[in-house]
Amino acid sequence: MKGMRAAFYDSYGDVDVLQTGELPDPRVGPGEALVEVRAVSINPVDWKVMAGGLDALMEVRFPVVPGWDVAGVVRAVGPDTPEVAVGDHVLAYGRKDWVQAGTFAELVSVPVRAIARKPRELSWQQAAALPLAGQTAARTIRDRLGVGEGDVVLVHNAAGGVGRIGVQLARVLGASTVIGTASERHHDRLRELGVAPVAYGDGLADRVREIAPDGVDAVADFVGGVYDVTRALLTEGGRHASIAEHDVPGIEDEIVWVRPDGGQLQWLVDLVAAGRVEIDITREFEGLEQAGDALRANQEGHGGGKVVLHISED
Template identity: 55%
Template sequence: MKAASYDAYAPDNSRLRVGDVPDPRVGPGQVLVEVRAAGVNPVDWKVMAGGLDPIVEAVFPVIPGWDVAGVVAAVGVDTPEFEPGDEVISYARMPIIRHGTFAELVAVPAEFLARRPVALDWAAAGGLPLTGLTALRLLNRLEVTAGDVLLVYGAAGGVGSIAVQLGRERGARVIGTASPRNHDFVRGLGAEPVAYGEGQADRVRDLAPGGVTAVADCVGGQLDTTLAVLAFGGRHASIADPSVTEHGGSSVWTRPDGAALTELAALADQGVLTVEVSRTFPLEEVAAAFDASRTGHTRGKIILTP
């Protein structure tokens, strides 16, 4: 099969290649997925730079990628949940970094999989798993409910845009930071947009003089604003700044979870949840996709289509 891979850590794309590699084995309880779309996330190129090496083992050569939408090509022994031809999605991060989703085929544990939501095309479905599960875990950790005033940093990004929609679905009032060019997009998701940068805390306070009751940090580096606008007794959590735990917040790390992904797929099919796709790239242009992700200014998701 064709796959992207790198044979050593690198801070850039210098070790990244696309070429033929052996097809993956399909073990008991696993499903072989023919990849139709794979979401590109900042963690993919951060892992390639060695960012997770202190806590997660890598075996080279590494095929990057943790998101996948595709068609079941085969199933392993004792895997009655799925059969060839099923359309599925998954956040396919394994305990050891080696066999990822930026390939024509990937083997995934059955419990990581959910049925593809029919309301999402292949590209959008491939962009849902990691961002959707991360946003869901953030809002569950914050225990967001109706009556909350939720502040989402990075509301136009992959995780942030899903967090906005999940917050609105729960009945919260949502305020979202974004660049002015994305304010109409953020409004369309159901949030009140606020420009990020200098004066951000003042602008949030103008909208919520009593403070916000929950903060979902999807970008990092926002602790000063959080502490300035959080109401007494409010909750805050971050996916990008572990230091929040020193100030009463929670640091969130996403786990593969087929049941939670099924919940997200149902919301998509109910019309509650959409996935914005910014750009798609063929597998051969994975380096360009990484470069686009590195800019940090992407609205929604970047997708690879093997």
């Protein structure tokens, strides 16, 4: 049986359980495309799943190939798949309904409902870095919070991979003021993105009120553990959405779990191609053999931008 090279693991554990070897080529079902992988990006969920973090939520079938972000070239299509053709350059948030056949591989099958087209303005690395982080930001800022003209928006963890895109989307959607919490080493970059940065720690609510004395209309929580600050700052009738926690006392909130959505992803791609949203890539790694190093770099979490693994050439 023909095989592909992939990074995979046979049991839960830390990054050391990851190995590189040959696995069978993916099957390509109806409404799916087979993508030859050019680049993937690393997300915290990748190593959290590897440690068993989603075992109670999603079915897991070993061996598991990690990774949900992908950019690459369509090499085959399944039955009834008119949306894409062989040779198309695409990107996707390729999460399936179970954990097994991820993107850290030479080939991956992806439902076309998750696919967007990659324009030449985006590099493979930029394309790979966008799907999960970008769609999490879009689902939070646009779909859940409904940020619009004149809103004052507070983004917790504004310098993270999701937060950096989220603050830019808030500006694109018309927010009058975007305030972002971050370590001071990231403040200059946030200012470049049109954000008013504030440092974490004691007195955070007071620092935000210096910028927004009447409070904030919407809060995007990309870190968790900050509900006291959120409650102190949110205006009456304000909106709150979090990727980390919900059922916060005294706050009507939305919990965000991103889903594959090719239309939403294409909206993001078009914004990046037009120069209205920028993607920050902190570190790049080459080849499947460096998948473990890329995961460790993401675990360290000090760079702020995305970590990308380049898998194959054009």
